[in-house]
Amino acid sequence: xxxxxxxxxxxxxxxxxxxxxxxxxxxxxxxxxxxxxxxxxxxxxxxxxxxxxxxxxxxxxxxxxxxxxxxxxxxxxxxxxxxxxxxxxxxxxxxxxxxxxxxxxxxxxxxxxxxxxxxxxxxxxxxxxxxxxxxxxxxxxxxxxxxxxxxxxxxxxxxxxxxxxxxxxxxxxxxxxxxxxxxxxxxxxxxxxxxxxxxxxxxxxxxxxxxxxxxxxxxxxxxxxxxxxxxxxxxxxxxxxxxxxxxxxxxxxxxxxxxxxxxxxxxxxxxxxxxxxxxxxxxxxxxxxxxxxxxxxxxxxxxxxxxxxxxxxxxxxxxxxxxxxxxxxxxxxxxxxxx
Ligand SMILES: [Zn+2]
Ligand SMILES: [Zn+2]
Numbered sequence: 001x002x003x004x005x006x007x008x009x010x011x012x013x014x015x016x017x018x019x020x021x022x023x024x025x026x027x028x029x030x031x032x033x034x035x036x037x038x039x040x041x042x043x044x045x046x047x048x049x050x051x052x053x054x055x056x057x058x059x060x061x062x063x064x065x066x067x068x069x070x071x072x073x074x075x076x077x078x079x080x081x082x083x084x085x086x087x088x089x090x091x092x093x094x095x096x097x098x099x100x101x102x103x104x105x106x107x108x109x110x111x112x113x114x115x116x117x118x119x120x121x122x123x124x125x126x127x128x129x130x131x132x133x134x135x136x137x138x139x140x141x142x143x144x145x146x147x148x149x150x151x152x153x154x155x156x157x158x159x160x161x162x163x164x165x166x167x168x169x170x171x172x173x174x175x176x177x178x179x180x181x182x183x184x185x186x187x188x189x190x191x192x193x194x195x196x197x198x199x200x201x202x203x204x205x206x207x208x209x210x211x212x213x214x215x216x217x218x219x220x221x222x223x224x225x226x227x228x229x230x231x232x233x234x235x236x237x238x239x240x241x242x243x244x245x246x247x248x249x250x251x252x253x254x255x256x257x258x259x260x261x262x263x264x265x266x267x268x269x270x271x272x273x274x275x276x277x278x279x280x281x282x283x284x285x286x287x288x289x290x291x292x293x294x295x296x297x298x299x300x301x302x303x304x305x306x307x308x309x310x311x312x313x314x315x316x317x318x319x320x321x322x323x324x325x326x327x328x329x330x331x332x333x334x335x336x337x338x339x
Pocket of ligand 2: 182184234
């Protein structure tokens with residue numbers, strides 16, 4: 001597992017690489033634009049290419065993950081807001097791809113009371129068309145779009161693995177789509193993973209309904225709020241109600257090793273995740289791996305994912321669609337990094 005942090009891109013994208021170096025991050029996450037205003041950052045092509053080159057040749061930083069604007073809501077039915085969301089998502093995808101990111105993490109938004117089922121098909125169609133539009137703009141493949149699980153408040157879409165799986169199915173299993181699992185959101189939405197069995201149940205559910213190849217990133221956050229509280233409130237690792245044991249149980253799971261793990265915590269100095277926070281994350285991960293290895297010694301290599309049936313058959317795509325229109329292999333594909 002490679003650890004990194006959400007970093008400020010204030011003052012430009014390239015300074016974020018320096019911030020990552022200072023704190024010893026192996027993964028960089030940045031917003032593709034200022035997250036709370038609609039105006040997109042119009043980075044010159046040279047800046048995007050310079051960022052991609054520097055990360056590609058970096059001895060320690062192995063991957064960039066981008067985070068889309070928080071204003072995007074694919075779940076509503078206000079045509080003005082939907083049009084703005086659509087444009088912003090396409091721009092965010094193009095910027096993320098241009099800077100060599102492996103993926104763009106997206107909060108799908110809220111159905112604002114109309115109900116998950118009522119908006120499911122529309123959300124899925126927006127995802128397909130945003131990816132198509134981004135590829136048209138780029139003239140080639142774009143990075144993966146990762147749907148993040150939510151803490152469950154306010155009609156948010158993606159409050160559990162099952163909802164994310166339904167969106168993916170409704171989008172025809174588009175192979176440009178994946179998921180990002182946030183530990184605080186998972187806990188706030190009511191899933192406990194204190195024990196290795198509970199952590200394995202989370203990973204097994206994801207493997208069964210979505211497929212672990214779709215899991216592109218883990219957001220590693222502790223929680224200021226209790227299990228099932230439905231609220232999105234991140235805390236420093238080990239200082240919240242989620243705690244080291246549960247975080248270690250999940251991060252140490254054998255099937256999750258190799259993934260980028262991104263901290264989005266307030267930071268021990270209140271300035272965002274720093275070197276001390278990454279040290280805590282790595283220690284929690286190491287402790288979790290020790291627990292899993294001890295279990296493997298007792299139970300054999302099938303210690304994890306014990307309940308996993310064979311992977312599902314390929315999904316039929318609506319309208320003959322079989323996922324991407326183009327062959328995959330975006331410029332920033334993590335597969336090239338041999339992870
Ligand atoms: Zn997150
Ligand atoms: Zn959050």
